[in-house]
Amino acid sequence: MVNEKKPAPTGFDLSKKIKENLSKIKYKIAVMSGKGGVGKTTVTANLAYALAMRNYRVGILDADIYGPDIPIALRIEDKTPRVENEMIIPFKGPLGISVMSIQFLLPEEDSPVIWMGPLVAKAIMQFLAQVRWGELDFLLIDLPPGTGDEVLAVMKNIPDLTGLVIVVTPQRIALHDAKKAVGMAKIVGVPVLGIIENMSGFRCPHCGRITYIFGRGGGRITAEKLGIRFLGELPLDPRIVELTDEGKPFITEDTEISKKFSEVVDNLIESIRTIQEK
Secondary structure, three states: OOOOOOOOOOOOOOHHHHHHEEEEEEEEEEEEEOOOOOOOOHHHHHHHHHHHHHHEEEEEOOOOOOOOOHHHHHOOOOOEEEEEEEEEEOOOOOHOOOOEHHHHHHOOOOOOOOOOOOHHHHHHHHHHHHEEEOEEEEEEEOOOOOHHHHHHHHHHHOOOOOEEEEEOOOHHHHEEEEEHHHHHHHHHHOEEEEEOOOOOOOOOOOOOEEEEEOOHHEEEEEEEEOOOHHHOOOOOOOHHHHHHOOOOOHHHHHOOOOHHHHHHHHHHHHHHHHHHHH
């Protein structure tokens, strides 16, 4: 998708508008990964479900402009957003989760977004300023992988950003990139709420034996070395892929991973309380 954005109206202060628009949101949490392919979007979607199941008011901003997959994970299809008084109305997904994604604005489902970095960062700022999020307990921002313009735009322009959740897999290269993500957060001055290790081990459905395909314990070790809370580990389960492609949350099924994810949510809430008490 090649497009030229019209300049904002004269006197329109995006930073001021963002502050006003997000003022009724209690916790603003960005979900980040140092590299792609670690399951960050799946974690974000299920985190939203888990919080909504606990009667929290939840929203998701899909800030991965080049790879906007949140609508697929939540099974929200063929939608065009409404605009009221120059504000975009987010879609209501399952369990009342408010959702906004660039995917809703594309002419075709498979249309690519071909924008330079500064334009992408500006689009994210406009989503923060001009989407009517209203009163929420949690706004989850699904960031693209890495430490580029989009990530920096979120870190620098969301007032009182509660913190980051970093998703990793156990292999060395993923952990190496995760350390860079933590380093970026420290430089910008954003708290890191914790690390989630995804794809930590595969349990054979026949014999029950666990095989650590991508290594073992790297997320916990990295968190300990960096002085960051380890939120938990999630096993590798083919059923997760099937459910995500179907737009269904694994958190709603009575499985080992749903129980472990519930513990992750408990640890995240505790981490938020701990950071706020400092």
